[in-house]
Amino acid sequence: xxxxxxxxxxxxxxxxxxxxxxxxxxxxxxxxxxxxxxxxxxxxxxxxxxxxxxxxxxxxxxxxxxxxxxxxxxxxxxxxxxxxxxxxxxxxxxxxxxxxxxxxxxxxxxxxxxxxxxxxxxxxxxxxxxxxxxxxxxxxxxxxxxxxxxxxxxxxxxxxxxxxxxxxxxxxxxxxxxxxxxxxxxxxxxxxxxxxxxxxxxxxxxxxxxxxxxxxxxxxxxxxxxxxxxxxxxxxxxxxxxxxxxxxxxxxxxxxxxxxxxxxxxxxxxx
Amino acid sequence: xxxxxxxxxxxxxxxxxxxxxxxxxxxxxxxxxxxxxxxxxxxxxxxxxxxxxxxxxxxxxxxxx
Numbered sequence: 001x002x003x004x005x006x007x008x009x010x011x012x013x014x015x016x017x018x019x020x021x022x023x024x025x026x027x028x029x030x031x032x033x034x035x036x037x038x039x040x041x042x043x044x045x046x047x048x049x050x051x052x053x054x055x056x057x058x059x060x061x062x063x064x065x066x067x068x069x070x071x072x073x074x075x076x077x078x079x080x081x082x083x084x085x086x087x088x089x090x091x092x093x094x095x096x097x098x099x100x101x102x103x104x105x106x107x108x109x110x111x112x113x114x115x116x117x118x119x120x121x122x123x124x125x126x127x128x129x130x131x132x133x134x135x136x137x138x139x140x141x142x143x144x145x146x147x148x149x150x151x152x153x154x155x156x157x158x159x160x161x162x163x164x165x166x167x168x169x170x171x172x173x174x175x176x177x178x179x180x181x182x183x184x185x186x187x188x189x190x191x192x193x194x195x196x197x198x199x200x201x202x203x204x205x206x207x208x209x210x211x212x213x214x215x216x217x218x219x220x221x222x223x224x225x226x227x228x229x230x231x232x233x234x235x236x237x238x239x240x241x242x243x244x245x246x247x248x249x250x251x252x253x254x255x256x257x258x259x260x261x262x263x264x265x266x267x268x269x270x271x
Numbered sequence: 272x273x274x275x276x277x278x279x280x281x282x283x284x285x286x287x288x289x290x291x292x293x294x295x296x297x298x299x300x301x302x303x304x305x306x307x308x309x310x311x312x313x314x315x316x317x318x319x320x321x322x323x324x325x326x327x328x329x330x331x332x333x334x335x336x
Contacts, residue, residue: 033334036333053335
């Protein structure tokens with residue numbers, strides 16, 4: 001960060017690096033709830049996302065739906081981030097992660113240990129325990145967490161090198177419910193990649209996260225449920241780029257009272 | 272013998288998890304397996320016995336957020 005004047009700062013851009021891999025796009029995209037596989041593929045390409053989240057579910061021997069889905073994802077060509085969505089215990093999450101590592105051939109896991117069904121908020125106690133088990137077993141854990149600073153510290157101690165606090169409950173589209181908390185998290189962990197995961201409903205929400213200095217945004221429903229998912233994916237991609245550029249450029253400090261932008265000196269007296 | 276495959280009771284004539292997958296017609300499908308709640312890596316399926324009443328989970332890639 002370079003200090004130009006009293007209150008002016010600019011920040012040098014840095015790579016979006018997650019566990020040693022660098023990416024151009026700071027948008028991470030979920031693959032669920034699209035109207036069709038073709039629309040998912042169009043939206044994924046339009047978003048510019050280089051990382052797609054996926055899951056594991058029961059496979060029918062007759063339908064083999066998972067095999068078709070996997071071909072589609074491979075054709076898109078993005079890196080996959082398997083999740084442990086729907087797991088309510090450490091045991092379920094760890095076992096799901098182990099199964100995902102084999103199927104997807106990746107040490108990456110978006111670790112979800114859900115604590116409450118209505119809000120889908122993380123069970124942060126189970127999350128830390130599962131993160132410790134998985135990190136010790138060679139996983140590269142992306143924990144879906146809250147903005148709680150102490151939990152964040154525990155997750156880093158457990159071996160996580162990325163944190164993914166929620167903006168709002170999954171699928172709610174509410175945006176950033178606790179801007180103060182997210183800002184505090186950013187300030188506490190300036191060197192840790194932070195990704196807002198969940199609750200983002202509009203490109204402006206994603207831009208706001210990036211303006212706070214977040215490294216990336218992970219979203220799904222806001223694009224999948226849009227009238228035109230590919231167009232919305234493009235809008236999100238642009239918003240995330242704009243938010244990042246704004247953060248780097250050094251936003252002005254807000255103030256309570258008005259301050260004239262047109263010079264006061266030289267104003268004519270016309271009374 | 273009867274086993275529970277993805278929550279459904281099924282009759283399977285197989286001694287091992289690998290044989291059960293084959294008998295259930297999964298062929299070369301890209302799946303991960305668990306037996307009675309424990310992950311069984313693909314390389315261990317041949318050596319993993321299946322017994323009457325066992326619970327087998329067979330999972331594959333799917334959409335996720």
